[in-house]
Amino acid sequence: MIEVIQDARKHLDAVTLLTAAKERVPSIDRATVYRTIDLLKRLGLIDELDLMHLEGEKHFYEVKSRKDHIHLACFHCGRIEEFSAPLFERLKQEINQEARFRVRVARMEVGGTCSTCAEQATALEGEKGKSRAASSS
Amino acid sequence: MIEVIQDARKHLDAVTLLTAAKERVPSIDRATVYRTIDLLKRLGLIDELDLMHLEGEKHFYEVKSRKDHIHLACFHCGRIEEFSAPLFERLKQEINQEARFRVRVARMEVGGTCSTCAEQATALEGEKGKSRAASSS
DNA sequence: ATAACTGCAAATCTTTTGCTTACAG
DNA sequence: CTGTAAGCAAAAGATTTGCAGTTAT
Numbered sequence: 001m002i003e004v005i006q007d008a009r010k011h012l013d014a015v016t017l018l019t020a021a022k023e024r025v026p027s028i029d030r031a032t033v034y035r036t037i038d039l040l041k042r043l044g045l046i047d048e049l050d051l052m053h054l055e056g057e058k059h060f061y062e063v064k065s066r067k068d069h070i071h072l073a074c075f076h077c078g079r080i081e082e083f084s085a086p087l088f089e090r091l092k093q094e095i096n097q098e099a100r101f102r103v104r105v106a107r108m109e110v111g112g113t114c115s116t117c118a119e120q121a122t123a124l125e126g127e128k129g130k131s132r133a134a135s136s137s
Numbered sequence: 138m139i140e141v142i143q144d145a146r147k148h149l150d151a152v153t154l155l156t157a158a159k160e161r162v163p164s165i166d167r168a169t170v171y172r173t174i175d176l177l178k179r180l181g182l183i184d185e186l187d188l189m190h191l192e193g194e195k196h197f198y199e200v201k202s203r204k205d206h207i208h209l210a211c212f213h214c215g216r217i218e219e220f221s222a223p224l225f226e227r228l229k230q231e232i233n234q235e236a237r238f239r240v241r242v243a244r245m246e247v248g249g250t251c252s253t254c255a256e257q258a259t260a261l262e263g264e265k266g267k268s269r270a271a272s273s274s
Numbered sequence: 275a276t277a278a279c280t281g282c283a284a285a286t287c288t289t290t291t292g293c294t295t296a297c298a299g
Numbered sequence: 300c301t302g303t304a305a306g307c308a309a310a311a312g313a314t315t316t317g318c319a320g321t322t323a324t
Binding site: 074 | 189207238240244248250252
């Protein structure tokens with residue numbers, strides 16, 4: 001089961017995970033998937049993500065890596081980027097020290113506009129701008 | 138409606154929000170609450186939180202403040218602490234620059250052990266073994 | 275026999291939607 | 300009128316639970 005998550009190229013939600021798992025064990029049930037997810041979560045083997053609820057309220061899962069990364073969710077194209085930063089690690093340390101809070105899991109999710117979509121938007125504005133400029137939203 | 142969220146001393150989930158709103162407008166319905174939440178979210182007036190799903194899968198809401206803060210959720214006592222750090226702001230800037238990702242909302246949630254619970258755990262360990270060391274408070 | 279795991283079905287919880295009425299512009 | 304907002308009821312989506320049958324210890 002954790003293999004399924006590991007093998008996945010993208011973040012899986014429970015239903016997709018169920019479908020994927022069925023390819024290996026056709027008889028597998030929803031309940032088993034959820035129970036296993038819960039187990040893996042408690043064991044700290046996987047992380048649970050929300051990905052800014054771009055696709056509804058479901059959760060997504062990924063195998064926990066040594067280095068946490070931030071998920072950047074583009075509101076326009078829905079793509080999820082991952083971003084690692086030393087600053088993030090430092091921030092966690094700071095929380096440990098300044099708030100005296102022992103960090104076990106840290107999740108940072110960001111929503112906004114990815115570079116591709118930003119460029120497209122800029123390009124579009126440019127086209128329209130030929131005829132008429134200056135409409136501040 | 139946003140007043141209800143503003144007045145709240147703690148983070149509210151939709152059901153609690155509904156109850157609170159009913160005190161002002163008894164006829165109010167779930168649907169209205171959810172529709173309003175959705176509106177306020179889109180207007181960027183409130184932020185949606187998960188608080189590490191300490192209490193199930195519901196979402197919590199708080200009025201958006203100028204300065205984002207990080208939510209620290211204690212797995213032991215369930216308390217939610219807020220933590221602001223310049224480092225967090227810098228991290229967002231870094232995302233803007235290095236990933237060329239235009240950040241609109243950033244959410245960071247941390248799960249772990251708060252200082253109080255950590256002290257209690259230490260105290261317990263101390264009892265089992267040797268004498269306690271001085272603890273800060 | 276015991277304990278852990280699984281499938282199946284039903285239940286629960288949270289959020290969304292369709293329809294209808296009320297009301298303001 | 301016409302479009303927006305609200306109530307109500309039902310639906311939908313995601314996750315959990317109770318129960319019973321299997322399998323390994």
